[in-house]
Amino acid sequence: MTATPATCDRILDAAERLFAEEGFYATSLRQITQAAEANLAAVNYHFGSKQALILAVFRRRLDALNKARLARLDQAQEGNAAPELEDVLEALIVPALAFTHGSADDGHRFMRILMRAFADRDDQLHRALSAEYAHVMRRFASAIATALPGLSERRLRRQLDFIVGALTYTMAESTSSDAREIADDLVQFAAAGLRSAVSVRHPDGAPRTLEIHS
Amino acid sequence: MTATPATCDRILDAAERLFAEEGFYATSLRQITQAAEANLAAVNYHFGSKQALILAVFRRRLDALNKARLARLDQAQEGNAAPELEDVLEALIVPALAFTHGSADDGHRFMRILMRAFADRDDQLHRALSAEYAHVMRRFASAIATALPGLSERRLRRQLDFIVGALTYTMAESTSSDAREIADDLVQFAAAGLRSAVSVRHPDGAPRTLEIHS
DNA sequence: GTATGATTGAAACAGTTGTTTTAATCGTGC
DNA sequence: GCACGATTAAAACAACTGTTTCAATCATAC
Incomplete structure (x- = not known):
């Protein structure tokens, strides 16, 4: 225009x-x-104010990213069949890394600030962001729970923290060139980690065995 | 005194x-x-100067943490037998989370600043920290490589980023009460993710199989 | 006890910050 | 053409920043 x-x-x-x-x-x-x-x-x-400016910068990007994630999750769930674990994880991860990969360095740069915001834990900025994230994370948590039953809510929450941490760190760290490949690796990594968590926890020091569940 | x-x-x-x-x-x-x-x-x-103060704050904690990690890795390697994957991961993860758990909220608080520092990517603070981390991470990368052969250096590096990301994020996010339990979960999570990476990457859409390695 | 060097105290410096204020300018509907 | 609300411009404000200065104080060795 x-x-x-x-x-x-x-x-x-x-x-x-x-x-x-x-x-x-x-x-x-x-x-x-x-x-x-x-x-x-x-x-x-x-x-x-300056603080309101900061919030506005975040909202503009987070609205787009979360909309893309939920749209992908909707699409995976639209057949009434529950999606597989990998499909849920892809809905969480791929839009984020595609966003990082996006036009120019915008997305990559933005994710660096996002990490910065996560570090600013106790001020109003983080609270506003958590409110926005909470909604999305709840949906993903329940989607994972149906795709992979047998995890307590507490442990599922913790595993999700692992995944979000790996994702956030990776987005801030990696160059934007190979987003799709990284996303595939991370989905596989996260899925294996989650599946291992539904196995009975290994006793200390004993050799570990993997139990494959249905 | x-x-x-x-x-x-x-x-x-x-x-x-x-x-x-x-x-x-x-x-x-x-x-x-x-x-x-x-x-x-x-x-x-x-x-x-103020900048030098910031660096001093970091060095005091990072020296102790990295020393503890390397000591634990040394101990795991001291029998000439190569340690198992889980033992290497524990050397990387447990001291960090134990540190978070440490007396009062010191460690937990510190890890929040550590995340902040990682977000400050391009200034001298991050460069100084990376230099310190690089040494430790190289040792852990090679220890993992011998415990779990078959990963290209590039992919191993990436998997390590996943793990460090999950660890850092978790340290900054979790309360300090249940560090040992979280550490166990994260070690198991990371080990499963790593093992899944040495399997041949799954073709898109095909059902995934878990291969158990030696 | 006194001289010497390390440390602390209080004030001042020069510069920058976010915000506010006041006047000028622009775009639009009448 | 004119008026009115929205936007921009430029300057001033008060507060705070990291750093420096210089005298006062302390500890220690002789």
């Missing part, structure tokens, strides 16, 4: 890039507005 | 706590010195 996007979007773009490069608090509004070719007061005018 | 520790250590303790609570850049030297009951100038006098 317009040759240059509206001021609001230019600010969001510049903020996302600079946040990823410098961090939230190391990035000043003056840097952002200068990079966005906007006036300093514009960010307070449009967003209200 | 002395009733109150030396100023240097009081500053390190206060800085670690505040960094975990507020973040590096949101924490001012005035907060730190006030909490440490030291003078503002003390931190520049003893450490040189």
